[in-house]
Amino acid sequence: xxxxxxxxxxxxxxxxxxxxxxxxxxxxxxPGSFLDVMSAESQVSDPAMLEQLRVTYGxxxxxxxxxxxxxxxxxRLDFGFSxxxxxxxxxxxxxxxxxxxxxxxxxxxxxxxxGVTAGVVAAVKVNTIWDNLLSFLAVLxxxxxxxxxxxxxxxxxxxxxxxxPVGGMMSITASNQGIVATVLxxxxxxxxxxMALGLFxxxxxxxxxxxxxxxxxxxxxxxxxxxxxxxRWRVVLAHxxxxxxxxxxxxxxxxxxxxxxxxIVVETVFSxxxxxSLMLDSVSSRNYPVVLGVLVFSSxxxxxxxxxxxxxxxxxxxxxxxx
Amino acid sequence: xxxxxVRGLSVSLFTRGGVLPALSEVSLSVQPGRTLAxxxxxxxxxxxTALAIMRLLPEPxxxxxxxxxxxxxxxxAALPERRMLGVRGKAVSMIFQDPMSSLNPVVPVGQQIxxxxxxxxxxxxxxxxxxAAELLTLVGxxxxxxxxxxxxxxxxxxxxxxxxxxxxxACRPAVLVADEPTTALDVTVQAQILELLxxxxxETGMALLLITHDLGxxxxxxxxxxxxxxxxxxxxxxxDAIFAAPLHPYTRGLLGATPSGGTAGRHTRLxxxxxxxxxxxxxxxxxAFAPRCKLAHxxxxxxxxxxxEAPGHLAACFAALGVPAxxx
Numbered sequence: 001x002x003x004x005x006x007x008x009x010x011x012x013x014x015x016x017x018x019x020x021x022x023x024x025x026x027x028x029x030x031p032g033s034f035l036d037v038m039s040a041e042s043q044v045s046d047p048a049m050l051e052q053l054r055v056t057y058g059x060x061x062x063x064x065x066x067x068x069x070x071x072x073x074x075x076r077l078d079f080g081f082s083x084x085x086x087x088x089x090x091x092x093x094x095x096x097x098x099x100x101x102x103x104x105x106x107x108x109x110x111x112x113x114x115g116v117t118a119g120v121v122a123a124v125k126v127n128t129i130w131d132n133l134l135s136f137l138a139v140l141x142x143x144x145x146x147x148x149x150x151x152x153x154x155x156x157x158x159x160x161x162x163x164x165p166v167g168g169m170m171s172i173t174a175s176n177q178g179i180v181a182t183v184l185x186x187x188x189x190x191x192x193x194x195m196a197l198g199l200f201x202x203x204x205x206x207x208x209x210x211x212x213x214x215x216x217x218x219x220x221x222x223x224x225x226x227x228x229x230x231x232r233w234r235v236v237l238a239h240x241x242x243x244x245x246x247x248x249x250x251x252x253x254x255x256x257x258x259x260x261x262x263x264i265v266v267e268t269v270f271s272x273x274x275x276x277s278l279m280l281d282s283v284s285s286r287n288y289p290v291v292l293g294v295l296v297f298s299s300x301x302x303x304x305x306x307x308x309x310x311x312x313x314x315x316x317x318x319x320x321x322x323x
Numbered sequence: 324x325x326x327x328x329v330r331g332l333s334v335s336l337f338t339r340g341g342v343l344p345a346l347s348e349v350s351l352s353v354q355p356g357r358t359l360a361x362x363x364x365x366x367x368x369x370x371x372t373a374l375a376i377m378r379l380l381p382e383p384x385x386x387x388x389x390x391x392x393x394x395x396x397x398x399x400a401a402l403p404e405r406r407m408l409g410v411r412g413k414a415v416s417m418i419f420q421d422p423m424s425s426l427n428p429v430v431p432v433g434q435q436i437x438x439x440x441x442x443x444x445x446x447x448x449x450x451x452x453x454x455a456a457e458l459l460t461l462v463g464x465x466x467x468x469x470x471x472x473x474x475x476x477x478x479x480x481x482x483x484x485x486x487x488x489x490x491x492x493a494c495r496p497a498v499l500v501a502d503e504p505t506t507a508l509d510v511t512v513q514a515q516i517l518e519l520l521x522x523x524x525x526e527t528g529m530a531l532l533l534i535t536h537d538l539g540x541x542x543x544x545x546x547x548x549x550x551x552x553x554x555x556x557x558x559x560x561x562x563d564a565i566f567a568a569p570l571h572p573y574t575r576g577l578l579g580a581t582p583s584g585g586t587a588g589r590h591t592r593l594x595x596x597x598x599x600x601x602x603x604x605x606x607x608x609x610x611a612f613a614p615r616c617k618l619a620h621x622x623x624x625x626x627x628x629x630x631x632e633a634p635g636h637l638a639a640c641f642a643a644l645g646v647p648a649x650x651x
Contacts, residue, residue: 220424226379228439228490229411238438239427317429318474 001314008307012300019299020074020292024067027288033059034083034286057081074296080289084282089293092278099169100274103197103267104259106190108252110198111205116248118202119209123244124236126214134206141203146262150196150269157192164191167271193270197262201255208251212244219243246316253309257302325395326354326530327376327415327498332390332400334375336603337383343603345371345385346554350629353498353530353547360545360562361534362577364600368554369534373500375400376532377417378407394497413443416491420503422483426475432486433471436493443494458489463519481512488519495527502534517544538581542566550574553601553611556629560636570638572616610640618642 035053039045054060058069073080079089122134141149158166165171170185177185216222217240225239260275267276275294282290314321334346346368353359361369374380376392378399392399394414399407419425426435436458437451446454452471459467462485475483484504491499501520505513517540524531533544541548541562548565550558550573558571569575579594598615601607607614613623622641629639 220419220421221427223379224419224425224487224490225427227377227411227417229408229413229442230438231408239430242429243427319428319476 001311004314005307005311008310012303012307015303016296016300017071020071020296021067023292023295024070025063027292028063028066030288032286034288035059037286038083057083070292079293079296082282082287082290084285084287084290089289092290093275093293093297096273096275096278099272100260100263100267100276102186102190103193103263103272103274104256106194107198107201107263108256108259110194111201112248112252114198114202115205116209116245118206120213120236120241120244122206122210123213123217124232126210131210135210138203138206141199142207144200145265146196146200147265147269149199150193150266153192153196154269165189167269169273193266193272196269197259197266200262201259204255205248205251208247209244212247213240216240216244242316246313249309249312249316253306256305257298260298260302325414325497326352326357327532328352328391328393329372329376330391330393332372332375332392333388334371334380334385335388336385340604344554344606345603346375348390349551349554349556351532351549351556351559353532355497355530356524356528357546358524358531358533358544359547359549360541361532361549361551362536362538362541363551364536366600367551369536369551370502371554372551373417373502373532373534376498376500377411377415378402378404379411379417409443412439412490412496413494414496415498415500416494416496417500417502418484418487418491418504421507422487423475423480423507425487426483428475431472431474432478433473436471436486436490439490439493454493455489458493459486461492461523462486462489463515464489479512480508481515484508484512484516485519488516488523492523492527492529496529498530498532499524500532500534503536504533505540506535506537513540520544538577550577553606554603555611555639557612557640558638559629560633564633564636570632570636571612571640572618572642573612574638576615612640616642 035050035057038053039050044050051060058066061069070080077090079093081087082089082092085092118134118138122131125131154166157163165188167189169189170182171189213236217236222235222239225235230238263272263274264276264279266272267274268280271277275298279291279294281287282294329349329351332346332349333344336343336345349368349372351359351361351372361372363369371380371385375385375387376399378387380387387400390400394410397410399410399415402410426432433452433455436455437446437448440446440451440454444451444454455471456467459470464470464482464485470478475486478486488504499520504520505516508516520531520533521544523529531544533540535541545562548558548560548562549556550565550571552573558565558569558574565574566578569578573596576594576596580596582593596615601611601614607624609624609626610616610619613619616623618640620642625641627639627641629637631637
């Protein structure tokens with residue numbers, strides 16, 4: 001287990017290096033720089049001053065040297081400096097990270113709970129009205145873009161019914177009401193964005209789970225379990241579920257990255273102060289050190305999650321452990 | 324202990340293409356301590372019969388449409404599913420053809436044995452574990468205590484089948500249904516598994532319904548034989564009588580198609596049965612074997628009844644029972 005962990009971590013290093021190089025070059029290829037935005041916003045037109053800023057941020061050097069310097073600094077956990085927040089990029093990212101993590105975990109939890117349950121029920125009740133209904137809902141949420149779903153959810157639950165706030169992460173007054181009230185307040189704000197983001201993935205999980213479960217339920221050991229006199233749901237949950245969960249675990253790892261990406265849209269719709277909002281804001285202000293930092297940082301997170309998935313596989317399937 | 328008595332069991336497959344008769348009026352009986360071998364080609368309904376007895380038929384499309392499955396005074400065919408749950412694995416158990424895929428790959432074998440003990444015997448964790456180890460020893464697995472925590476992929480096919488047998492006999496069932504229990508195993512292991520089944524039967528007095536297409540296994544194990552063809556029992560009787568004087572042309576064909584193994588058999592050409600088993604959708608009227616039968620005559624367009632030729636020896640064939648062609 002430790003050997004596998006070490007090997008996977010080592011394999012992650014060239015991967016992260018590749019991610020850095022690609023993103024760095026992509027951003028180099030993009031037109032404009034934050035100096036344009038800065039000079040326009042602060043009415044700076046003195047060429048000498050602009051030139052000095054270029055030197056300060058190292059933009060006068062050749063691209064390859066900038067790249068090498070960037071890689072070297074990332075290796076020391078220095079992602080550069082953000083002119084906009086006037087803080088190191090890492091601090092900016094870490095400030096926005098908790099909000100995004102909360103949103104991601106909540107939506108993945110919703111996705112797993114709803115998706116796995118729906119998939120199992122659809123597989124057990126295959127070709128019945130329940131199966132059809134769940135498949136229809138899955139297609140619906142799969143097809144609905146998350147920004148549209150977010151807006152529709154807002155219109156219904158926030159505007160018409162007034163059950164939840166339309167956006168933000170907490171009320172202005174929440175911070176001085178004690179920890180319990182704050183948590184409840186955040187959860188209250190979290191409900192809609194987590195739904196908007198989670199329902200799409202719930203739909204994906206439901207479809208994969210249904211297929212995996214149907215396959216597992218046709219296997220011989222399920223018949224053995226039934227021949228032991230176990231009830232239908234006991235057979236499904238004790239013998240089917242664990243075998244059918246493997247594809248879901250794979251999917252979870254693969255999708256972690258896209259959930260991060262998806263949160264950009266949802267965070268914007270619900271003005272959720274996380275990495276997604278930060279990313280959008282940084283792109284529009286040409287704040288490339290932050291953009292690059294978020295990209296690199298999230299790829300590191302995705303790689304780590306996939307290593308965790310590999311380890312989870314070991315726990316779930318003894319046949320892999322043996323190899 | 325109660326034996327198993329199947330009476331006139333009929334199962335149909337309700338498909339889009341129509342209703343197919345998978346089993347027609349199958350009657351069998353196995354007494355405690357005795358072994359009935361159910362033989363026939365692939366697709367003749369042997370496994371279907373076993374699954375119908377266990378009420379494990381894939382429903383839909385299959386459904387029992389007539390008949391009784393009597394275990395003592397209880398008709399299993401009429402039992403509601405909730406009560407059937409208490410019968411499966413306790414009064415009637417089953418083992419399957421492929422032991423490697425019949426065990427859950429992600430659960431240690433000990434857990435899989437303990438599960439049935441907890442379900443039917445209300446044993447707690449440690450008592451179930453002790454009993455599971457005893458069962459493994461009973462089925463001839465050495466170092467049982469350590470084996471409990473092994474996963475199925477770490478065991479050989481023979482070992483897996485022993486584990487399956489341990490699960491099946493855990494609650495001392497009255498009837499054990501063994502569906503081709505040795506087909507997927509090496510020849511040397513086959514003999515060991517058959518020996519084990521014999522020994523356990525002698526110890527517990529359970530009735531054994533042994534499904535096989537291997538007539539060697541039949542000769543080794545069975546007291547009685549029922550030969551099935553196209554969803555019907557076509558011949559039934561004591562094993563000696565069937566081997567010595569088979570009545571039905573199909574049984575004769577089966578015996579003729581089996582290598583005898585002795586020196587005499589070496590120069591004799593095996594006699595095959597011409598043609599193949601008809602599909603359920605295209606069963607001929609009357610005797611389903613007639614199109615492949617050398618003795619078929621006009622009477623065979625009607626379904627021959629299963630009639631006793633000698634005491635306890637039944638066959639469903641007009642020719643074998645000496646009904647002349649003009650009688651029908």
